[in-house]
Amino acid sequence: MTSDIDAEWSPATDLLLTAALADDAAREIRWLLLGCAPALATALAEAAPNAQVRWVAADVREFTALEHAVDARGTQTIELRDDPVQPMSAAESFEVVAIHAPADRALARRWLVTAHLALALGGTLSVVGANAAGIRSVIADATRLFGAPTMVDYRRHHRVARWTRVLDAEENPPDWLAHPGIAPGTWRHMVAAVRGTELRLDSLPGTFAAGRLDTGTALLLEHLAVGHGERVLDVGCGAGVVGLVAARLGAGWIDLVDVDLAAVATARHNLALNEVANGRALPSDTYEAVHGERYDLILSNPPFHRGKRVDHDMPERLIAGAPAMLVPGGRVRIVANAFLRHDALMRRVFARVEVVAATRQYHVLEATRPREK
Numbered sequence: 550m551t552s553d554i555d556a557e558w559s560p561a562t563d564l565l566l567t568a569a570l571a572d573d574a575a576r577e578i579r580w581l582l583l584g585c586a587p588a589l590a591t592a593l594a595e596a597a598p599n600a601q602v603r604w605v606a607a608d609v610r611e612f613t614a615l616e617h618a619v620d621a622r623g624t625q626t627i628e629l630r631d632d633p634v635q636p637m638s639a640a641e642s643f644e645v646v647a648i649h650a651p652a653d654r655a656l657a658r659r660w661l662v663t664a665h666l667a668l669a670l671g672g673t674l675s676v677v678g679a680n681a682a683g684i685r686s687v688i689a690d691a692t693r694l695f696g697a698p699t700m701v702d703y704r705r706h707h708r709v710a711r712w713t714r715v716l717d718a719e720e721n722p723p724d725w726l727a728h729p730g731i732a733p734g735t736w737r738h739m740v741a742a743v744r745g746t747e748l749r750l751d752s753l754p755g756t757f758a759a760g761r762l763d764t765g766t767a768l769l770l771e772h773l774a775v776g777h778g779e780r781v782l783d784v785g786c787g788a789g790v791v792g793l794v795a796a797r798l799g800a801g802w803i804d805l806v807d808v809d810l811a812a813v814a815t816a817r818h819n820l821a822l823n824e825v826a827n828g829r830a831l832p833s834d835t836y837e838a839v840h841g842e843r844y845d846l847i848l849s850n851p852p853f854h855r856g857k858r859v860d861h862d863m864p865e866r867l868i869a870g871a872p873a874m875l876v877p878g879g880r881v882r883i884v885a886n887a888f889l890r891h892d893a894l895m896r897r898v899f900a901r902v903e904v905v906a907a908t909r910q911y912h913v914l915e916a917t918r919p920r921e922k
Contacts, residue, residue, distance in 0.1 A: 561677045562589045564702060564709040565647050566596070568675040571700070571711070576600055578644035581667055583633075583660045585649045587615035594624050603628045603643070609808050609832035631832065634753065634814040636733040642669040650678035650687040655754035657687045659731045665694050666733065668714045677709040684708050693723045730754050736818070741790065743770050746797050749822050750788055756812045757787040757852070765911045766790060766850050769884035772906045772913050775800050779845035782806070782874065784835060784867055789816030791848050796825045800846075803828035804839055835866050836874055847871055847881045851891075868894045872919035882915045 566589060570576065576597035582590060582604045590604040604627060606612035612631050619627050646664040650657045657678075664674050676691055678684030688710045692698065695712035702709050730737040736751035737760045752759040758766065766787075773794060775781060778801035783792040786805035796803050805816045805828065816830035831838040851864040864883075868891065871881045882905065885891045892914050895902045899916035906913040 558588050559586060560705040560707045561649050561679070561709075562586050562592070564704050564707055565589055565649065565675055565677045566592055568677070568700065568702065568709045568711050569593075569645055569647050569673070570596060572673065579603070579642075580645045580647065581605070581643040581664070583646065583648045583663060584651055585647055587611050587618065589647065589649075590615060590627050591618055591622070591624070594622075594626050598626065601626055601628070603630060605630045605633050606810055607633055609810055609813075610834050612810070612832075613834075631810055632814055633811050634818075637663060637667050639666075641667060642672075643667050644669050644672040646672070646674045648674070648676045650676055650682070650684055651755060652682040653755045654683060654686055654690070655725075655728075655731060655759075657683075658690055658725055658728075659754055661687075661691055661694060662726060662731055662733060670714055672714045674712045674714065675709060676711075677707060680706050680708060690723070690725075730759070736815075743767075743790070743794050744773070744798065746794075748790065748793050748797075749819070750790055750793075751815065751818055751822060752788050753811055753815055756809060756815055757785075759788070762790065763850075765884045765886070768906055768908065768911050769848070769850060769882070769913055770794050773798065773848070773882075775846060777801075780804075780843070780876075781846045781848060782839065782842070782844045784847065784849040785851055785863070786816050786830065787812050787850075789819045789830060791850070792816070792828055792830075793819060793823055793825060795846075795848065796828055801827060804842065804844075805830040806833035806835075806838055808832070808834050835863065836870050839874070842874065843876045843879075844874055845876055845879050847874060847879070849881075849883045851883060851885065864889070864891055865894060868898055868916070871916070872898060875919070878917070880915055880917045882913065884911055884913045886910065887912050 577599050580602045593602050646668050648660050698710040700711040729735045730753050739750045741748050741762050775795050775798040777799040780802045781795045781800045782804045786807045789805050792803040792805040807813050813830050813832045895916040900918040902916045905915050
């Protein structure tokens with residue numbers, strides 16, 4: 550039987566597996582997978598049962614899927630990590646590092662720095678990515694750190710390059726090695742003035758609106774009303790700015806949830822940075838981590854892209870599941886691009902839907918009074 554993980558096999562995963570197993574010795578050693586599909590981890594466990602594989606998750610949905618697959622198969626050689634922000638220990642080293650390069654070049658550089666620190670002398674690095682997602686630039690960056698690649702292959706609009714760790718490629722490394730958010734243990738820093746208060750907002754490459762307050766969220770915050778002591782849930786929290794403002798406006802408790810594990814780690818960091826003790830950040834696919842909780846107010850700037858395509862799945866589940874998460878009289882308030890007809894989705898579920906604010910690009914919608922089923 551084919552699992553959901555196996556069904557997600559891609560040209561990138563195929564190229565990485567082929568490149569990484571090119572050396573027979575790779576079947577007996579330690580692997581580090583960054584940004585890679587869960588399917589690569591399970592394929593490696595089958596092809597190289599004596600290898601030890603550490604897979605660092607980026608998305609809680611993938612983490613949960615691989616966790617279930619590992620349990621079901623009884624696999625003992627895959628180590629799952631759910632905190633992509635935690636720096637590597639100086640004592641850790643791997644003979645093979647594989648990276649599926651993201652479209653965000655700064656995030657790719659962060660992972661290359663991790664690989665540079667983690668890869669043992671004589672070990673191999675394989676990096677794969679789509680041509681349309683900037684893989685040539687990532688290969689150029691990797692070459693600055695590891696020298697010329699020993700192999701480059703191509704397949705179905707993707708390419709993979711492979712390096713052997715010898716000595717540093719240059720005596721003068723690229724300046725981006727020390728950039729905030731790329732260097733291990735560092736963050737991009739920003740101070741945002743919102744609703745008469747200043748917030749310290751750290752961020753990392755690859756998270757939503759890293760290093761800035763996006764226009765849609767700013768509109769939501771401009772029109773945010775929170776009753777004293779209310780319980781507030783922010784779905785798709787990113788770096789946590791919406792929850793932080795809700796806390797400053799008088800919320801009694803805030804829960805921040807996101808599928809992006811780096812975003813959750815960032816939100817936790819920002820809660821502590823701003824000394825907000827009445828809240829928490831949790832990895833969650835919409836409401837999964839907070840089932841049984843009830844809220845006076847649910848807030849969201851829901852994502853509507855998965856890759857380059859429009860994806861309505863998350864907003865639909867957010868709206869459809871909201872009544873079960875609200876106390877009597879509770880409300881849902883979201884911001885979205887004006888061309889997205891979330892108001893129609895809300896009217897299927899709620900008897901009252903209002904446009905709280907609107908610009909040419911965005912609108913803020915509030916829904917109350919769930920319909921009887």
